[in-house]
Amino acid sequence: MDATETRQWNSDSVAADLERAIHEHRLPPATKLGEDELGEAYGISRTVVRAALHALSHRRLVELRRNRGAFVAQPSVREAREVFEARALLEPRTARSAAERMTDAALAVLEANIADEHAALDARQDGRALFLSGRFHVEIARIADQSTIEAFVSELVSRSSLIIALYWRRRAALCETQAHHALLDAFRHRDGDAAEQLMNGHLLDLVTSLDLRNVAQPATSLREALNR
Amino acid sequence: MDATETRQWNSDSVAADLERAIHEHRLPPATKLGEDELGEAYGISRTVVRAALHALSHRRLVELRRNRGAFVAQPSVREAREVFEARALLEPRTARSAAERMTDAALAVLEANIADEHAALDARQDGRALFLSGRFHVEIARIADQSTIEAFVSELVSRSSLIIALYWRRRAALCETQAHHALLDAFRHRDGDAAEQLMNGHLLDLVTSLDLRNVAQPATSLREALNR
DNA sequence: GTCGCCGATTTTGTATACAATTGTGTATGT
DNA sequence: ACATACACAATTGTATACAAAATCGGCGAC
Numbered sequence: 001m002d003a004t005e006t007r008q009w010n011s012d013s014v015a016a017d018l019e020r021a022i023h024e025h026r027l028p029p030a031t032k033l034g035e036d037e038l039g040e041a042y043g044i045s046r047t048v049v050r051a052a053l054h055a056l057s058h059r060r061l062v063e064l065r066r067n068r069g070a071f072v073a074q075p076s077v078r079e080a081r082e083v084f085e086a087r088a089l090l091e092p093r094t095a096r097s098a099a100e101r102m103t104d105a106a107l108a109v110l111e112a113n114i115a116d117e118h119a120a121l122d123a124r125q126d127g128r129a130l131f132l133s134g135r136f137h138v139e140i141a142r143i144a145d146q147s148t149i150e151a152f153v154s155e156l157v158s159r160s161s162l163i164i165a166l167y168w169r170r171r172a173a174l175c176e177t178q179a180h181h182a183l184l185d186a187f188r189h190r191d192g193d194a195a196e197q198l199m200n201g202h203l204l205d206l207v208t209s210l211d212l213r214n215v216a217q218p219a220t221s222l223r224e225a226l227n228r
Numbered sequence: 229m230d231a232t233e234t235r236q237w238n239s240d241s242v243a244a245d246l247e248r249a250i251h252e253h254r255l256p257p258a259t260k261l262g263e264d265e266l267g268e269a270y271g272i273s274r275t276v277v278r279a280a281l282h283a284l285s286h287r288r289l290v291e292l293r294r295n296r297g298a299f300v301a302q303p304s305v306r307e308a309r310e311v312f313e314a315r316a317l318l319e320p321r322t323a324r325s326a327a328e329r330m331t332d333a334a335l336a337v338l339e340a341n342i343a344d345e346h347a348a349l350d351a352r353q354d355g356r357a358l359f360l361s362g363r364f365h366v367e368i369a370r371i372a373d374q375s376t377i378e379a380f381v382s383e384l385v386s387r388s389s390l391i392i393a394l395y396w397r398r399r400a401a402l403c404e405t406q407a408h409h410a411l412l413d414a415f416r417h418r419d420g421d422a423a424e425q426l427m428n429g430h431l432l433d434l435v436t437s438l439d440l441r442n443v444a445q446p447a448t449s450l451r452e453a454l455n456r
Numbered sequence: 457g458t459c460g461c462c463g464a465t466t467t468t469g470t471a472t473a474c475a476a477t478t479g480t481g482t483a484t485g486t
Numbered sequence: 487a488c489a490t491a492c493a494c495a496a497t498t499g500t501a502t503a504c505a506a507a508a509t510c511g512g513c514g515a516c
Contacts, residue, residue: 238499
């Protein structure tokens with residue numbers, strides 16, 4: 001939590017700040033997000049914090065339990081599958097559209113994004129790298145000029161970050177940059193077919209890199225498991 | 229607004245009630261949703277009303293303008309196209325999944341839904357018919373057992389209702405029931421191919437029944453138009 | 457008569473106070 | 487020693503009070 005009391009926060013900016021922290025794994029799944037605690041951290045009242053937490057709960061990044069408070073969400077195995085199912089429907093054809101409408105300026109943005117990903121990985125800032133990796137996908141929807149789909153992809157990408165936190169199998173460096181480079185090449189050639197197919201494969205790779213066997217809910221206390 | 233002070237409202241139920249009113253065109257686009265007004269209507273404080281309005285704004289059914297209040301959204305032509313673009317990506321393949329997993333119980337639900345649609349049309353309850361027509365689409369996602377996609381489709385269907393309110397060309401009875409009957413037949417035969425194709429065609433028909441020429445924003449006061 | 461400015465009123469944004477619910481710890485009885 | 491019941495503490499849910507912003511009306515100037 002950036003408790004800098006210098007900035008002027010509102011519910012949207014607090015929600016964005018929290019979402020980024022969750023996306024970067026600074027706030028891992030199941031973290032309790034107390035209203036008083038957050039209000040003090042940001043220097044605002046519970047009113048604004050509550051609005052932000054409600055916003056995040058609508059994006060399924062935060063789970064609200066009545067009279068118990070807000071917690072960083074812990075997507076189930078089933079939810080994990082659903083998220084990537086939805087991404088598989090939305091992103092490949094959006095990548096095709098993006099490739100067909102690609103401009104040099106948009107290409108530069110994507111290239112800069114990949115460069116930042118590499119820089120973050122080199123600096124051992126895994127959370128930031130993961131965030132930027134997600135941004136790459138959202139940026140593609142933006143380039144495709146589909147703000148509605150962009151909003152869905154943005155939500156799905158953030159939720160994917162939670163899924164990765166819970167079910168990631170190989171803890172090694174995120175080798176996704178290869179896939180992003182391949183996509184970038186397709187975009188350079190304005191090759192919609194290739195972009196669609198590469199995105200499809202990229203998402204499949206992501207799912208297979210997860211451990212989605214139906215074992216009991218992970219990373220939770222016995223008490224929590226029984227209350228579920 | 230159901231100002232029955234008998235029920236106990238919370239932010240979620242108020243949001244659901246308002247969403248249904250919007251979906252049924254009882255609250256047309258651009259309607260001002262004053263906090264005090266709603267609070268009095270539901271017999272609750274502004275706090276709860278605000279939470280409900282924020283929730284609806286996240287679904288893009290309500291537009292919040294800072295220090296000016298909440299209004300039923302007026303999707304632009306561009307947003308209208310985007311909504312149906314997103315539906316075209318999500319719903320056809322979801323209909324295929326639903327067809328492949330179809331059970332007799334699920335079929336019965338869909339049949340009952342269509343029957344209700346007819347009943348509403350016969351009773352000249354156009355709003356209710358439109359709502360039920362949307363429910364048909366959401367139900368398909370539910371049957372496909374994809375709650376994440378179901379949430380997206382639910383949002384898109386509600387937004388489609390606003391789009392229909394603004395851009396519907398032929399004000400005649402909603403002739404969609406034909407398409408829904410055809411889909412039901414495909415579901416009865418567990419024919420995934422047919423279901424996917426029928427849904428695709430159905431959505432295309434819907435878009436072409438709209439008047440999405442880039443005329444100026446409709447149905448708004450001069451003052452509002454200038455402030456935009 | 458029209459345009460522009462300024463104050464009063466209305467409405468939203470935020471903070472705080474109070475009520476309700478949940479979880480925990482302790483005491484007591486078996 | 488264990489289980490149960492009760493009371494206390496902590497946290498969320500809701501209402502209300504206050505502050506800030508925008509709208510609307512009237513007034514005056516041109």
